[in-house]
Amino acid sequence: MRHLAKRRPLDYYAPMFVSVMCDLGSDDSRKAVFGLLPQYGFEKVQRACFESSSISEKHLTNLKRDIDKVTDYYDTIRIYQFPVEGRLAVSILKENKWKRLLVNPPAKV
Numbered sequence: 001m002r003h004l005a006k007r008r009p010l011d012y013y014a015p016m017f018v019s020v021m022c023d024l025g026s027d028d029s030r031k032a033v034f035g036l037l038p039q040y041g042f043e044k045v046q047r048a049c050f051e052s053s054s055i056s057e058k059h060l061t062n063l064k065r066d067i068d069k070v071t072d073y074y075d076t077i078r079i080y081q082f083p084v085e086g087r088l089a090v091s092i093l094k095e096n097k098w099k100r101l102l103v104n105p106p107a108k109v
Helices: 027-038 057-070
Strands: 018-023 042-045 049-057 076-084 087-094 097-103
Touching: 018 027, 018 042, 018 057, 027 042, 027 049, 027 057, 049 057, 057 087
Parallel strands: none
Antiparallel strands: 018 049, 018 076, 042 049, 076 087, 087 097
16 A cells, blocks of 8 residues: 655645736836746736636745745735635735735625
């Protein structure tokens, strides 16, 4: 019988839909972020909007870390993820700080 290694939660591939909206304060930040997103499998769908339907939570965490490296105080980025624990998650980078909101589905009547 083959031994299966115990996996940590971020080791498995759980794809989700992710949309990234960019409001970047400088051309340097724009070039860096717009060059970074396709490396993670994002496709440009509008002028400052990128989407992916096949990114994992682990890769998204790495993307956020890479975005931190190339942005500055004046840049704002919003990342919409679904599903996250059955809810919509919105991560916001503003003034060099990340904040995260979890939106619950509407209550059933």
